Amino acid sequence: MKIIVTIASQQMILLDTSGDVVNRYLISSAKNGTGQEYGSFCTPLGKHVVRAKIGAGMPVDTVFVRRRPTGEIYTPTLAANYPGRDWILTRILWLSGCEPGFNRLGSVDTMRRYVYIHGSPDSAEMGKPGSIGCIRMHNSDLLDLFERIPVGTVVEINSE
Numbered sequence: 001m002k003i004i005v006t007i008a009s010q011q012m013i014l015l016d017t018s019g020d021v022v023n024r025y026l027i028s029s030a031k032n033g034t035g036q037e038y039g040s041f042c043t044p045l046g047k048h049v050v051r052a053k054i055g056a057g058m059p060v061d062t063v064f065v066r067r068r069p070t071g072e073i074y075t076p077t078l079a080a081n082y083p084g085r086d087w088i089l090t091r092i093l094w095l096s097g098c099e100p101g102f103n104r105l106g107s108v109d110t111m112r113r114y115v116y117i118h119g120s121p122d123s124a125e126m127g128k129p130g131s132i133g134c135i136r137m138h139n140s141d142l143l144d145l146f147e148r149i150p151v152g153t154v155v156e157i158n159s160e
Helices: 076-081 139-148
Strands: 002-007 010-015 021-026 048-053 062-065 070-074 090-097 116-120 135-138 154-158
Touching: 010 139, 021 135, 021 139, 090 139, 116 139, 135 139
Parallel strands: 002 154, 116 135
Antiparallel strands: 002 010, 010 021, 048 090, 048 154, 062 070, 062 090, 090 116
């Protein structure tokens, strides 16, 4: 399996080992665009791998903070109580860069920047940038992806 994320079209494509398309998903990347630097709140480019799959078995809309479930389940009422919160929901695929000096190690390390593929509220708009660096997906799409891929799956993030 391999994942290709295309920033320009705000799409993710899941390929099988033969290179055939298994599924396509709309995503939302960083509203600040692409970039590698720590603190940029940009989506990093290049070759990555899924370092960890987090949240297996948790209910849909489980709220995560620092990769840990908070015990909360997202609702519009909860969102109204925390208007500035960046919602990380349902599952997390934690990315690790593979290219030293570009997206791995030092101030460009994707993993140390805590860049994930994660679920979002149903109200989050996909197909246009809106995150603070991560790749957001609708929960149903993320659940599908989460079940299909193993840890170590290659994720290529391209600008075009």
